[in-house]
Amino acid sequence: MGTNEVTRIVTDEEKREAKNFNIFDLPDVPTGLPPHLELQRTRVVCKKDSNIHPTAITFSGAYSSMGVDNSVRLENFSEDFKVDVISLTETDMVFDMIGVHAGIANAFRRILLAELPSMAIEKVYVANNTSVIQDEVLAHRLGLIPIAADPRLFEYLSENDQPNEKNTIVFKLHVKCLKGDPRRKVLTSELKWLPNGSELIKESGGSTTTPKTYTSFNHSQDSFPEFAENPIRPTLKDILIAKLGPGQEIELEAHAVKGIGKTHAKWSPVATAWYRMLPEVVLLKEFEGKHAEELVKVCPKKVFDIEDMGQGEVKAFPSFLQMSLLAFE
Structure with a gap:
């Protein structure tokens, strides 16, 4: 007797289903x-x-056995991330970053401190300084003075570039305390902006050369x-900036250029950048x-806060805005 073999033909639809098969699609397999x-993944819990x-937990495959992708994808990050x-004000900014863990928040903090450009005094040309402050200390103090200038309007100054109106800001400071006068303070209000560039003449070896300054401004x-x-x-x-006694004088030029805080702290555009966890208050029962x-x-x-439930009934609930303000107290 012969053996009858039955051959089953797999349809195209079954092939597609087999290709796209995922065990987590089965009804008996738990997901999430x-x-x-x-x-543990989304909260920091405060205990006594x-x-x-x-x-x-930053490992992308930490929860892969449960069907949860823990990797950071740009598409998901853009959807979940929110800034309120x-x-x-002119000097302070407070904002909430929602949808990120502390590592990402700290990365934003470090970017604010070290990666955003600003303008700061880099070179100081001292013509006369008879105060008690040494030239090096005076130059360091001038470098830490914040400058109100938009860095996006200026270019970076490299070693091979000539200082010009597009990459350099020039300030002049000339103050003196006359003999017989009381000691006086030198404040940043006495720094005068020179829109036409440097006014100090470079020292030259010959007397026939045309006097040159420390900048080459083509336009004011x-x-x-x-x-x-x-x-x-x-x-x-x-x-x-300094204090002058009777008979003392300071005359100098300060040249500000564009830079970032990674190079030197004087280019850091923020004095302090810090973050705190946003508290979450959970009611264990309804009130x-x-x-x-x-x-x-x-x-x-x-x-x-109070929520009106209708028909004269009210219910208490944690206010997200108040919790946000609580984080900064």
Whole structure:
């Protein structure tokens, strides 16, 4: 007797299903992280003795066995990341970064400190200094004075470049304390911007050469529309530079150029950049009616707010805005 073999033909649809098969698509296979692992991945929990889970798990395959991709992808980061500006003034900015762990927040902090360009005094040409402050110390103090100038309007000055109106800002300081006068303070308000460039003459070996200054400006900087209504100046007018006694004098030129904080701290555009974790307050049970109103009143930090549930009923809930403000107290 012969053996009848049955051959099954696999359809194209079955081939596509087999190619796209994923075990986590099966109904009996759990997906996602258990609550305790999700808490560990997304929260820093404050305990009485110490905080737990302060370090983020950055390995992309840490939860691959559970079907969770822990890698940082640009598409997901763009969707989850959010910035809320809490307050903004000329000197301070407070903002919330939502959707990032502490490592990314710290990276932003380091970028603010070291990677953003600004203008700062790099070279100081001293013509006369009879004060008690040495030339090197005086130059260092001048370098740390913040300059109110948009660095995007200037170019970087390399070793082979000639200082000009596009890469250099020149300030002049000439102050003296006459004999018989009391000691006087030298403040940043006495730094005068020279939009036409340097006025100091370079020393030359021959007397027939044409006098040259330390810069080569082709145009005056105050002719640019960016500086017409907003002249370049020190950010603050009351920073102490030096103190002069009777008969003492300081005459110098200070040249500011573009740089970043990674090169020197004087180019760091922020005095202090820091971050704190955003607190999250969770109610273990619901507070309604009079209990909700009492909870809002007794909380010293005003973290809770009242939500109108309709028909005269109210419920207490943690206010995200108040928790955000609590982080900066």
